[in-house]
Amino acid sequence: GDNMPQGLTGILEEWKCLEEEYQHVQETHKKYLQKLDELSKLQSSCSSSIFRQRKRLKDMSHLVKKYECSKGLTEEDAKTIDDIKEKIKTRPAAFFEMEAFLPKKNGLYLSLVLGNVNVTLLSKQSKFAYKDEYEKFKLYLTIILLLFSFICYFFVGYRFLDAILNFLLVFYYSTLTIRESILINNGSRIKGWWVFHHYISAFLSGVMLTWPDGNLYQIFRNQFLAYSLYQSFVQCLQCYYQSGCLYRLRALGERHNMDLTVEGFQSWMWRGLTFLLPFLFFGHFWQLFNGLSLFRMAQLPDCKEWQVSTCGLCFLILFLGNFFTTVAVVRQKLKSKSQRPKSQ
Structure with a gap:
């Protein structure tokens, strides 16, 4: 009792305090688990409602089309139908925004790489933070x-270092494809080709990595390193200017918050970034040049390596995809520009 040493009283008081806090932690945690349960129920109900809505909207579109074809539409009826059609058009975008905050099933690629883990980030802050990390990763790598290609091109001729460069390229592009798939799940809109061309680039770098050292490898080496150097330089330029441009457009509310920088050209870059176009087109034609050089090498009698024609094919696909995607954006922009004055 009373003859307890002072130390023990202190310990007991401290323990009592801890016990009370522990009770509180338990209660809070219980509440948290209940909310989590509520949250997942809400998520499921939202997802299934959106699914139902999509189905019914489809039926509605068919109904409207049928009704339009029927005879004897008054002007008022036609106007009502037009109103409904306009509203139907805006729905997919609204659902897209909603789904950016709902868990969805991973696509084939993410399922293969990550399994079926939910990659939807639930708050705007965490989405932003992840997107920001993606942009930083891209810039730093x-x-x-750029430095590596520079060293290999100007100073060091070891095949071993070239292999490290190619391994880095494989790592870079594979990681980008994974991160982009996660960002798409979180509401980023990336044009199909700009994602797909990362898969091809990863494959191309992998093939370059396996190309054995020899006469043919040495012939193509400097051309490839110079190309790598140029590509990295243009990508740095793009990362820098696009992120500034996106930041400005987001502040003005003209761009979606989850839009990303890409290695190519997109319509939102028109104002302020057209100066990048010559750099891009030069890069595209360099890909064509690489492809043609490799195909010419493949014709040589001493060409035994399968890597030569495979790399040639990859460069050709990259050229075609990049060139036509960029040209399509430019054409579409010029067309919409020439139409604007007429409509005013």
Whole structure:
């Protein structure tokens, strides 16, 4: 009792305090688990409602089309129908925004790489933070690749270092494809080709990595390193200017918050970034040049390596995809520009 040493009283008081806090932690945690349960129920109910709505909207579109074809539409009826059609058009975008905050099933690629883990980030802050990380990763790795290509091109001729460069390229592009798939699940809109061309680039770098050292490898080496150097330089330029441009457009509310920088050209870059076009087109034609050089090498009698024609094919696909995607954006922009004055 009373003859307890002072130390023990202190310990007991401290313990009592801890016990009370522990009770509180338990209660809070219980509440948290209940909310989590509520949250997942809400998520499921939202997802299934959106699914139902999509189905019914489809039926509605058919109904409207049928009704339009029927005879004897008054002007008022036609106007009502037009109103409904306009509203139907805006729905997919609204659902897209909603789904950016709902868990969805992973596509084939993410399922293969990550399994069926939910990659939807639930708050705007965490989405932003992840997107920001993606942009930083891209910029830092591009700078590393730039330095590496520079060293290999000007100073060091070891096949071993070239292999490290190609391994870095494989790592870079594979990681980008994974991160982009996650960002798409979180509401980023990336044009199909700009994602797909990362898969091809990863494959191309992998094939370059396996190309054995020899006469043919040495013939193509400097051309490839110079190309790598140029690509990294243009990508640095793009990362820098596009992120500034996106930041400005987001502040003005003209761009979606989850839009990303890409290695190519997109319509939102028209104002302020057209100066990048010559750099891009030069890069595209360099890909064509690489492809043609490799095909010419494949014709040589001493060409035994399958890597030569495979790389040639990859460069050709990259050229075609990049060139026509960029041209399509430019054409579409010029067309919409020439139409604007007429409509005013």
